[in-house]
Amino acid sequence: MDPNLLKQLNVERAARQACAVVIDLADGRDRLVKKADSSAVQGPLGVAVQVALRSGKSSIFETEGRYFFINAHVPALRIVVIGAVHISQALVQIARAVGYSIEIIDPRTAFATAERFPDVDLHAEWPEDYLKNHPLDAYTAMVAVTHDPKIDDTALIEALIANCLYVGALGSRKTHEKRVERLIAAGVSAPAIERIASPIGLDIGAASPGEIAVAIMAQIIEALRRHDGA
Template identity: 60%
Template sequence: MRGADLVALNEARRVRCAALLITDLGDGTSTLVREGESVPETLREVVEKAFRSGKSGLVELEGKRLFLNVHVPPPRIAVIGAVHISQALARMADVAGFDLRMIDPRTAFATEERFEGVELVADWPEDVLKDAPLDAYTALVAVTHDPKIDDFPIAEALRTECFYVGALGSRKTHAKRVERLLALGITDEQIARIDAPIGLDIGAQSPAEIAVAVLGAIIQAFRKRELKS
């Protein structure tokens, strides 16, 4: 790997941007591609597939053997609300390979006893997200049912293009949420990205079942996400 490529790759990692190092095994030349950068038409399909899967591998293209070394930021979940659904989701997310952070200013809910082994921050989302901002490789799950807690991180998730934005609540509750988000300057197009009612429609009833539906929606959104262009 060229020194310049290593520097560029480390910078991409620092800012949580996906990058792909393409090495021609025939002549040893390499090219670094960041997500969103243009590539020749002949490479577009394999590059998109690599970014979506996050898996490195060998491909043969137009008589050349190319090794694609993929570096995709680890996807993570930011949960707003330390509720029963969140307890189940935290356990499942770990098994599915997602980093998870629990944020809730209500110290009666956000306790180590209820969330053992989980990254837990008992503070307001406005303050937490200043130091740990959301990004395109983060899923936002808002489940407090309290606009004072949920609205800011939902708006921030839409502005930063989180790959998934889900919010708990009925259609009536969501309609009121939409009015508040519009007042915050969020566009109709952005609001349309919110998964509400939250999760896949599997008829979930219990907190654990809702957590399954939410995690399924997150995985679906991540694997089928629209890549930057």
């Protein structure tokens, strides 16, 4: 690989930006295609590159007798949970079981303790302070479960601005109606608010914290796979 191309690739990966290295197998020539620029690649090859960027799957593609290796580089899913609650404890275990990284943010130091969350990426900070230096992106799933507007609302707004892959918030339909009123008052558009999954999780009749965590993880996976175009 060309050293300059490798340098560009590393910059994109560090910034959690999807991209693909397209290699012409006939002559070895390669080029970096960023997701934002993928529409500029014309014809069937361009379609194949866009599919690879959605799915994260590398493949060999043939068109008009020419073969290309499309090496996709897509950021791993990041789950950010607002609230160090019982649901979060269960969600940590489930997320790890299916291979996803997860971090917990909660300014309430009585909840955000190493004893309750051993070996977890835990941050006893206000979401707006932590996210300032650890911004959200389109490959992040945001889960807000404190049930406290002072903590959840700012994080939800940040998630919608960042176009997070998944945005979910704990609460009943009545609670969500009040949330919608607050977010509209804060300047969030109605179409953006509609992206929030609330009540959170797939409707499987979940009752206990563990069952709610299962429903949340299932809904995140559903959002991820549908985003992939599967």
